[in-house]
Amino acid sequence: MTNKLSIVKQGGFALFAMLLVAGSMIYSNAAQAHQIKAAITTVLFNPRTENIEVMHRFNMHDAEHAVKVLFEKNADIIDDKGTQQAFADYVGKHFALLNIEDESLPLTQVGFEVEGKHFWVYQETDQPPALEGLKIRHDALRDLWPSQVNTINVEGNGPLKTLTFTDNVTLLEVGFNASHH
Numbered sequence: 739m740t741n742k743l744s745i746v747k748q749g750g751f752a753l754f755a756m757l758l759v760a761g762s763m764i765y766s767n768a769a770q771a772h773q774i775k776a777a778i779t780t781v782l783f784n785p786r787t788e789n790i791e792v793m794h795r796f797n798m799h800d801a802e803h804a805v806k807v808l809f810e811k812n813a814d815i816i817d818d819k820g821t822q823q824a825f826a827d828y829v830g831k832h833f834a835l836l837n838i839e840d841e842s843l844p845l846t847q848v849g850f851e852v853e854g855k856h857f858w859v860y861q862e863t864d865q866p867p868a869l870e871g872l873k874i875r876h877d878a879l880r881d882l883w884p885s886q887v888n889t890i891n892v893e894g895n896g897p898l899k900t901l902t903f904t905d906n907v908t909l910l911e912v913g914f915n916a917s918h919h
Contacts, residue, residue, distance in 0.1 A: 741774055741891065745764060764781075773862040773879050774873070774885075774887075775800055775879060775883045775885055775886040775887065776886070776888070776889065777791065777794060777795060777796045777797070777800075777878065777879065777886070777888050777889070778794075778795045778889050778890075778891070779792060779794045779795070779876060779885075779888065779889070779891070780792070780793045780834070780890075780891045780893060781835070781872070781874070781890060781891070781892045781893070782893050782894050783865060783892075783893070783894030783895040784894065785894065787862075788864070789862045789863065789864060789865055790835065790843065790862060790863050790864075790865050791848075791860070791861075791862045792833070792835075792845065792860065792861040792863075793858060793860055794829055794833070794858065794859040794860075794861075794878070795856050795857075795858055796829075796856065796857045796858075796859075796871060796878075796879070797856065797857075798815070798816070798852065798854075798855050798856055798857050798864045799855070800879065801815050801825060801857040802815055802816070804825070804879055805825055805884055807882055808824075808825070808882070809824055810823065810827060815852070815857060816852060819860040822852070822857070823850070825850070825857065825859075826847060826849075826850040826859045827847070828878065828885050829859045829878045830845065830847055830859070830861060830881075832874050832875075832876070832877045832879075832880075832881075833845070833861070833873070833874075833875065833877075833878060834875040835863065835872055835873075835874055836872065836873040836874075836875075837849050837866065837869060837870075837871070837872065837873070838870045838871045838872075838873065838911075838913075840873065841865045843864075843866070843872075844863055845861040845862065846861060846862055846863065847859070847860070847861055848861060848862050857895060869895075869914060870913060870914055870915055871909070871911055871912055871913035871914050871915075872892065872911065872912050872914075873909055873911045874901060874909070874910055874911070874912070875909050876888040876890060876903050877903070877907060877908060880903065882910050883906070884905075887903065887904050888902070888903040889901070889902050889903075890902075890903075892911075892912050893901075895914050896914055899912045
C-alpha cells in the first residue's frame with residue numbers, strides 16, 4: 739500500500755508542478771499582452787454629412803497610465819471629466835490630417851467617452867471637394883512609449899486603406915486616385 743501511496747503522491751506532485759508552470763506561463767503571457775501599447779483610429783468619409791469623421795479608440799488601461807504621466811499622478815480618466823477633456827485635447831494636438839499639398843485640414847473636437855475598456859475621442863472636418871489623398875500624423879502616446887503602435891483605417895473613399903505608425907514613422911500618406919499609392 740505504501741508504494742501505491744508514494745506513486746499517488748509523486749503523481750499528484752507532478753500534476754501540481756505542471757499546473758504551477760502552466761499557470762505562470764498564462765500569467766506571463768497576460769502580463770506581456772498588457773505591454774503592447776496600441777490604438778485604433780478610423781478616418782471615415784461620411785457621404786451623408788460630407789464630413790471626414792475621426793474616431794480614436796485607446797485602451798483604457800493605456801489611457802489610465804498615460805494621464806498619470808502626462809498630467810498628474812492622481813489624474814482619473816475613468817471618472818473625472820476634466821482629465822477626460824485634457825486627454826482628448828492631448829490626442830487632438832498629436833493627430834493631424836493634411837492634403838497632398840501639406841495644407842492642414844482643421845479638425846474640430848466633437849466629443850469623447852469612456853466605453854467599457856476603451857476611451858474614445860471624436861473629431862471631424864469638412865470634406866474638401868477635390869481631395870487626391872491625405873497625409874496623416876498620429877503620434878498620440880508615442881512620446882510616452884516608443885513602442886506605441888497607432889493604426890488608422892481610412893474608409894468611405896475607395897477601398898479600405900490601413901496605415902500603421904510604428905518606430906520612427908511620423909507621417910503616412912494615402913491616395914484616392916490611380917496616381918497615388
